[in-house]
Structures are given as structure tokens and as C-alpha cells.
Amino acid sequence: MKGMKKIIGRPKYLKDVPNHYCPGCGHSTIHRLLAEVIEELDIRDRAICIPPCGCAVLAYDYIDIDMVEAAHGRGTAVATGMKRCLPDRVVFTYQGDGDLAAIGTAELIHSANRGESITTIFVNNGVYGMTGGQMAPTTVVGQKTTTTPKGRNPGVDGPPMKMCEFLAPLDGTVFLARSTVHSPKQIKQTKKYIRQAFESQLRDEGFSMVEILSQCPSNWKLSPVECCGWIEEGMIPQFPLGVYKQRQTEPS
Amino acid sequence: MKSNEKVLLRGSEAIGEAALRAGCQCYFGYPITPQNELPEYMARRMGELPGRTFVQSESELAAINMVYGASATGARVMTSSSSPGVSLMQEGISYLAACEFPSVIVNIIRGGPGLGNIAPAQSDYFQATRGGGHGDYRCIVLAPGFLQESVDLTYRAFDLADEYRIPVLILGDGMMGQMMEPVVLPAFREDLPKKEWAITGAGKGKSRFIRSLLLDVHVEESHNWKLYRKYQRIERREPRSDSYAVEDAELVVVAYGTAARIAKGAVRRLRARGVKVGLFRPITLWPFPAKALAGLAESVGRFLVFEMSMGQLVEDVKLALNGKAEVELYGRPGGVVVTPVELSRILSRRYNAMRHEA
Amino acid sequence: MIQKAILAGFGGQGVLMMGVTLATAAMREDKYVTYLPTYGAEVRGGTANCTVSVGDEEIASPIASNPDFLVVLNAPSLHKFQSILRKGGDCLLNTSLVHEKSIRKDVNVYEIAASEMAEEMGELRSANMIILGAFLKISGMVQPETVLGIIDETFRRKSPKVVEKNKDAFWAGYRYFE
Numbered sequence: 001m002k003g004m005k006k007i008i009g010r011p012k013y014l015k016d017v018p019n020h021y022c023p024g025c026g027h028s029t030i031h032r033l034l035a036e037v038i039e040e041l042d043i044r045d046r047a048i049c050i051p052p053c054g055c056a057v058l059a060y061d062y063i064d065i066d067m068v069e070a071a072h073g074r075g076t077a078v079a080t081g082m083k084r085c086l087p088d089r090v091v092f093t094y095q096g097d098g099d100l101a102a103i104g105t106a107e108l109i110h111s112a113n114r115g116e117s118i119t120t121i122f123v124n125n126g127v128y129g130m131t132g133g134q135m136a137p138t139t140v141v142g143q144k145t146t147t148t149p150k151g152r153n154p155g156v157d158g159p160p161m162k163m164c165e166f167l168a169p170l171d172g173t174v175f176l177a178r179s180t181v182h183s184p185k186q187i188k189q190t191k192k193y194i195r196q197a198f199e200s201q202l203r204d205e206g207f208s209m210v211e212i213l214s215q216c217p218s219n220w221k222l223s224p225v226e227c228c229g230w231i232e233e234g235m236i237p238q239f240p241l242g243v244y245k246q247r248q249t250e251p252s
Numbered sequence: 253m254k255s256n257e258k259v260l261l262r263g264s265e266a267i268g269e270a271a272l273r274a275g276c277q278c279y280f281g282y283p284i285t286p287q288n289e290l291p292e293y294m295a296r297r298m299g300e301l302p303g304r305t306f307v308q309s310e311s312e313l314a315a316i317n318m319v320y321g322a323s324a325t326g327a328r329v330m331t332s333s334s335s336p337g338v339s340l341m342q343e344g345i346s347y348l349a350a351c352e353f354p355s356v357i358v359n360i361i362r363g364g365p366g367l368g369n370i371a372p373a374q375s376d377y378f379q380a381t382r383g384g385g386h387g388d389y390r391c392i393v394l395a396p397g398f399l400q401e402s403v404d405l406t407y408r409a410f411d412l413a414d415e416y417r418i419p420v421l422i423l424g425d426g427m428m429g430q431m432m433e434p435v436v437l438p439a440f441r442e443d444l445p446k447k448e449w450a451i452t453g454a455g456k457g458k459s460r461f462i463r464s465l466l467l468d469v470h471v472e473e474s475h476n477w478k479l480y481r482k483y484q485r486i487e488r489r490e491p492r493s494d495s496y497a498v499e500d501a502e503l504v505v506v507a508y509g510t511a512a513r514i515a516k517g518a519v520r521r522l523r524a525r526g527v528k529v530g531l532f533r534p535i536t537l538w539p540f541p542a543k544a545l546a547g548l549a550e551s552v553g554r555f556l557v558f559e560m561s562m563g564q565l566v567e568d569v570k571l572a573l574n575g576k577a578e579v580e581l582y583g584r585p586g587g588v589v590v591t592p593v594e595l596s597r598i599l600s601r602r603y604n605a606m607r608h609e610a
Numbered sequence: 611m612i613q614k615a616i617l618a619g620f621g622g623q624g625v626l627m628m629g630v631t632l633a634t635a636a637m638r639e640d641k642y643v644t645y646l647p648t649y650g651a652e653v654r655g656g657t658a659n660c661t662v663s664v665g666d667e668e669i670a671s672p673i674a675s676n677p678d679f680l681v682v683l684n685a686p687s688l689h690k691f692q693s694i695l696r697k698g699g700d701c702l703l704n705t706s707l708v709h710e711k712s713i714r715k716d717v718n719v720y721e722i723a724a725s726e727m728a729e730e731m732g733e734l735r736s737a738n739m740i741i742l743g744a745f746l747k748i749s750g751m752v753q754p755e756t757v758l759g760i761i762d763e764t765f766r767r768k769s770p771k772v773v774e775k776n777k778d779a780f781w782a783g784y785r786y787f788e
Contacts (some may be wrong), residue, residue, distance in 0.1 A: 035481050046453040050321075053465075060461035066454045068324045069463035072482070077309070081321025082451075084305045085278060090452050107317070110310035199309035260634050260645070431643035431672045432630065435638040515672020592670045 024224025026214025073104025115172030326450030371587025517592030577607030619683025743783025
């Protein structure tokens, strides 16, 4: 309209379709951020996403880039195969906590250790979402889930896995950061991290991962607003935010 | 090594070199005996050739998923392992079948179940020919009987995989992997097929995806129908077999791979003594050469299945013959390789008993 | 006719190399041939052996359960294999390394102190060439000229002197049983 300036709208590569995510779920926000970064970096032509087994398995319905679905946990192995064949593409996996930190731990650690030039978007909501709210490797101590009805007991279940901290000592990792999507400030921060991770991949530096603490109202049995409170009080103290590793190759 | 010139190669090298000449761009694998010479060969040769990728993975699970990723981009790709490792790969093979990703998987079978031993065996026949992983699918299964055939079938395996967009298994055993025999190598392929379906980034076009999650039962059903029709096409076109001295045979041995090698020696011994025995050798285990075998039953009344497992191949033989002839099993499990002399004694006894009955 | 030979000794003595040379020579003579080494866990004991089968017809099994020839370079191998040697078969022993006297009476035993001969010729490493030469004389499995051609190709890269030394060792072994 005349005299008016568009300041916000649907990102070019986020498909104009209703999504299946629950109200208040973090996935839709993260999808939007990915679409924005892909547009800003102008990499839609060469971006390839490997969606996981989990709620985000249908990511190809929403983000307008090429995708290949992986078996549960095998994302980074599939990404390794793709990136080795297509070294100039931007290849990233999108994985939940069960996918990445339980069944796919070996693939993750070894892909990271080889310094595969891929990016992992790690959505950590502390539960198995799609299967109905069972304990995840990142469920915090005391948190009730369908398989920890009395709360996670570290003596029986072990403590939550801290993946950024876990990967940081590996020489192959070049960018590791943790953020959330529970506040406008953190959403901006998350977008910045995703951008940094992709930029690092474009420079072919090594393995990058952005861990995003994300809301799961249905399985946490909390309202969307209460979820933001749980991230603040329940999760952030266990999973401190910030950049865990950032390494740039020396300019040649 | 020059093409079209006889060279003495180890079985594993013969498969590796044939794969490279067929245009295999990527190899992913994890060490396990008795097939380590193959990844070692690939690591060395892929370093010498342009545009090849070799990765030693952290597990067979990772290896088969790297195969999946590389195949998704349209590359010609291979992995190899031995029985316990191939069990671990079954998850990935099911996904390869579901997404119709071409791939070549070599199984140098060892004695089992469990850790078993590293001796030659054929006990993974069911696993190979019945799909192996979850879901309703098939893999093309090739069973070379001598090293020249290992070369020829490996070379062909990549074309079959691409033509039908299907995982292709090549079965061997430790003896076939370790032994040396003269082979003639084919030329390097230059004209690899274009793959419009490959996922390589959307470019300026429409974005695409390949998946195996089909929540709508009607969509899953039609996908399965599509696969089924493809499998029917393969069953019509691709069965392969070989036979020896069957024209006037009264008893025919059915065997593949190493067992067929030994059986042929036994048959030759007996023929020299005037005993009317022959050999039928399936080269493709799936699709099983049922028609050719059933054709033999027009003139042959009795078949003896010789397999290095206990009653796996015999099921396909019985299905193919469908009651048209007598079928007996002589199985040797656990990694035992009988000699042609031993087998000829067994055959001779069965032959005489048969004549006696008649 | 198919002839089968087992060559056995310690790892590093060159028995596998001898076997491959023999098999390559048979291939060059357009014969049917297979070569099968021991593999995997069997190798760990420090012994190495291989089976070479050569013939004018297809070879069914590369395994020799009743070999025609046995070439033995250490005592454990003699214990392991002498019982399966075909009755009337030929057993070649490197007596520099095998001092065993209890050998089957129904086989032909050929003794050669190959290591000492090699030492006298000034090249201990060529002992297996002496053995190979002696074996070809006994077995006639392939023609000596074919093997010489392979020796030439194998060692040419090193120096003409190495080629000559190996050829001399081969002939010394070959003529030993004349």
C-alpha cells in the first residue's frame, strides 16, 4: 500500500500452509528462523535438510528446500554421506533429543569428531514428543514423564545429557551454541546462532550445532505461557545458554 | 591393471576393482573379518583415483546410513561387511528399499548364529532373499561362484541397482574373499546414468523430498503396490542360473556360490564314472530362477540341495518345483567346507539308493 | 589333472609370496589355478600357509584336503600337514630349519638346507628362491622359465643385481635335485 512499508511477513521459503504442531510448540518458531536464515544467506538453491524421526519429521511440508528423511538417530550419518558427495551444498540435520542424544549418539559424536562440514539443529524439549511424552536423555532431574511417573531419578535413570558440553572437547567441532525460543530476545539470539552455524559451514570449517531449548506444552502438560516459565526455571539452570565453542580457521 | 588382460586377483580385490570400474564413487564400511581386505583395498585404490570417497564408519549402522545419504545424491555407492555386521545394517537396508535408493552391499558370510566363526558359510540366505529388515520388500541377491563371476556380477550390480532403484546384495564367503584366481577386468565406466530423482539441493526449481514415512494408509498401500510391481518386473526379467551336465541327468544337485563350486567338482568326478548326475546353479538368489529349475523337472525326477546352511535354499527349490520332483537336502552348517570327494560319495549313495528304489 | 601343493612356514618366511609367484606362473601358462592363504584368527599363531592348485581343468575346491605336494619351512608345519599329504606324495623340507626325523614312510621326502645354501651364496633372503627352484624341479607344476620371468618383473625395480641373485638362487635349488 502506498506510503506503507512491510516490516514483517511470511519468510519466502516458509510454505503458506497450516502446520500440525501443537499451539505453543517451539518447532514452528524454529522452522521460521531456518527459513529466514536460508533466505538471508541466499542458500535455498543448495540447502539440504535431513529431518528426523520425531514431531519434525514433516518439516518438508513447511520449509521449501530439498530434504531426505533419515531413520531414527541416523541423521548425521546420512548427512555425512550427502555432504561427502556434494561438498558445496549446505547440509543440515534437524534432530530432537531422543534422536540425537539417545539412539543417535554414536553417529553424532563420530560425525562431529570427523569434523564433517555439516550443521545440526538440535531441538531439546526434554521429552519424546511424538511417542507421547516419555523420558528423554535430556529430561531434567525430578521431571515427570510417562516413563518417570515419580520424576527422573538420577540414581536410576542417570542425569540429563549435556550435548554442547559433551561435543566441545572434540577437535572436529567448530561452532556449538545453546539458546531458546521462549522469548523474543532468545528467538533473535537463536536466529543469530543458526546463521553463524551456516556461515561456518559455508566456510567449510567443520561440525556445527545449535541446541535450542524448546517448549512442548502437550507433553509437559503446561499452557504455552507456563512452558516459557519452565524453560526459565526448570531447564536453563540445567542447560546454561551461550556459545560453547567458536573457532574460525585462520584466513589464508 | 589393464582391462581385457588376465590378472591374478584376490576375491575381495576382484570385487573392489570391479566396483571401482563400474563407477562406484563412495565406499563406507566398518572392519569385520573375513572381509577386511575389501575396505583396505578400497581405501588404497580410492586414494589413487579421482573423485572417490572412502570413509571408515563408527559402525555398520552408520555405514549403511552413509550409503543411504550418498545414494540420495545420485552417487554410485557400496558397503561391505560380514554376517553380524550385515545384521546391523538391516535397518538401513529397509530404508534404502523404501526410498528406492540404489546401493550395492557385499556380505562375505561367516559361520553363525551369533559371533559364530570366520569360516565360509551360506547361513544368511534367508536374511538376504527375504528382505532381511522390517517391511515388505526385496533386494536383488547375486551369488557368484568363481572370481570372474564376482567381477562380472559386481560390475552388473551397479547397473541393476540404478535401473530398478533397489539395494543389490552380493553374497560371498571368506574362502571366495581370500582366494586368488585369474580374472579379466572390465573397462572403467564413463557413461554413468543421470538420476533426475536425486536430491542435490533445489537450485532454481521446486524443492523435493524423499521419505519413507507414509502415514496415510492409502498412500502407503499404493507405495507398496508400486514396489510390488517393480519386484514382479525383476522376477520376470532378471533370474539367472547356470547348469552343468543336466541333459541326461537322473539326479541334479542344486547349489550356489562355494557350494556349487564343490558340487561341480563332485559331479565331474561322478560323470567320469558314468554316473548320471548334473548341477543346477542359481546365480541370482532373488529373483530365484524358479522357471529354469521347474523346466528341468520335466526330465529330472530327483533333486539334491547342497547348501552350507540347514534348509534355507531348499525352501526356494521346493517352492519352484512345487511337488513336481523329489527334493532332498544335504546341508553342512557351521563353516565346514566339504571336499568334492566327500560330496561325490554322498551323491553316489543317493544316486544308488534312487536306482535301487526304481 | 589337478595338482595341489601346500606351502607352510613361519609368517615372514615368504611362503605366501612363493605361492603367489607359483599361481601367477600357472596363470601365464594358461592353466587353471587357485591360490588360497590362511586368514583371520588362524594367522595369529605366527604360522602362515597357502594352497596352490594348478590343473588343465576347472578347479572345484581351492582347499587341499589331500595335497600332492608339501613344502615345509618349519617344524610346526610339518606336524600340522604331513598326515594329510597324499600317499606317495612329495614333501620338500628346508632342513636348515626343520630337524625333525619322524616323517611318514609312504611319502617321498626331499631335503635341502636352503638357508645354509643361501648364506653361502651371500644372500640369506634368497632361501625361498632356492626352495621354489627345488620345488619346481620336483613337482613340474609350472615351467622354470615362466617363474624366472616373474622374478625378473618383481625385482627389476630394485636392481639388476638383485634380479641376478634371485635367479641364481632359483637355479641352485632347481639343480639340487637333478
